Amino acid sequence: GENVEQHPSTLSVQEGDSAVIKCTYSDSASNYFPWYKQELGKGPQLIIDIRSNVGEKKDQRIAVTLNKTAKHFSLHITETQPEDSAVYFCAASNGGGSYIPTFGRGTSLIVHP
C-alpha cells in the first residue's frame, strides 16, 4: 500500500517568513496530492491540491510543487501570518481501487507575531 512521509513534524517561523513542508510517497501509481489544514477544534480543510500531470500550482500565498520522478511534493507558504498557525497534512491517492487518501503524519506550523 501507499506510504506517505511528512517533514518536519513541527515548524516555527516568524510572521512574514516563508514555510516549507515536504512529503514523500511510495506508490508510483499515486496521481492526486491534496493538502489539508486543521485548526484547533475543527476538521481538516482542503487548502490546495495537485494532480500528477502538473508540476506546480499556486493560490495566492500558497503553492504546491510535485516531483514525480523523486516521488515528493511540497507545500510552500509565503508571507506567513499568525492565522496560518495550524496542523497541515499532506496526502496521496490514486484513481481506481485505492482512491482513499493516505495521510502524512502532520506538521504543526506555529507563526509567531
Added chain:
Amino acid sequence: DTEVTQTPKHLVMGMTNKKSLKCEQHMGHRAMYWYKQKAKKPPELMFVYSYEKLSINESVPSRFSPECPNSSLLNLHLHALQPEDSALYLCASSLGNPQGGEKLFFGSGTQLSVL
C-alpha cells in the same frame, strides 16, 4: 452549501451507554466517510459508504456500527465503548467519482470521551 454538519460537537458516555453520532451534507456527494483522530495524529479511516452501500470497513470493532439512511445522512452508532475509544470522530464526504482523486470535505467532528 459546502458544509458537512456533525452533531453533537461533544459527547461524554459511560462504557455501558448507547449513543449515536450524526453527519449530514447537502452537496450531492455520494461517498461518505467516518474517520477517528487521536490528538496530534492524522485521521484514521474507519468506514466508507459509496452510493449508500458500505464499501470499506477498516477492521473496526463491532462496538462501532455505521449506518447510511440516505445519500445525505451518515450515522455512527456506539455501544459498549472502551476508554481508548476516546477521540475526535470526523465525518467527511466527497463526490463519489474516484477517477483522478477525491477532494474530501470534513465536518468539525464530535469530541468523544468514554469514562
